Amino acid sequence: MxxxxxxxxxxxxxxxxxxxxxxxxxxxxxxxxxxxxxxxxxxxxxxxxxxxxxxxxxxxxxxxxxxxxxxxxxxxxxxxxxxxxxxxxxxxDRSVPESMIMLKPVVEAFPNSKASKAIAEIVEIIKQEILK
Structure with a gap:
């Protein structure tokens, strides 16, 4: 779309x-x-x-x-x-519910957390494989 x-x-x-x-x-x-x-x-x-x-x-x-x-x-x-x-x-990753309490995305609130790093890797794969 x-x-x-x-x-x-x-x-x-x-x-x-x-x-x-x-x-x-x-x-x-x-x-x-x-x-x-x-x-x-x-x-x-x-x-x-x-x-x-x-x-x-x-x-x-x-x-x-x-x-x-x-x-x-x-x-x-x-x-x-x-x-x-x-x-x-x-x-x-416990940082995810913590970021929700803060009303911020986990990648913003805790950019070095395990979840944030995994999300960043997935975003790169999406950019390279799907949005090319």
Missing amino acids: KEEGLDHMIVDSAAGIGCQVIASLGGADVAILIAEPTPASLSDVQRVYKVVQHFKEPAYLIINKADINPEFTALEEWAESEGIPILGKIPY
Whole structure:
């Protein structure tokens, strides 16, 4: 979707597959899915991915709180089986809720935190691989 004066627009959608999600995907060029390594999150991302497939958009995955459940490999296995590239993994980091309390993005409030560094790496991958 190209808006006047903008090269790129990122739309953060609600979780699930409701009307807001469908509306945000309907005008998108790419879907970046974010999931946690838990059975519930896997189920949710699988449902959203079916909607993404309906719109025939390329999909990518970011794993949030990647280290909270190291034994749970089903999320990565599913992404691989569907051919969904994993852009990166963001570790659980207490600086994230702290930054939310401060009403600031974690990358601004705690730029040297584990989460901020992982996000910065993902942003670079997105710039090189998706926004080229």
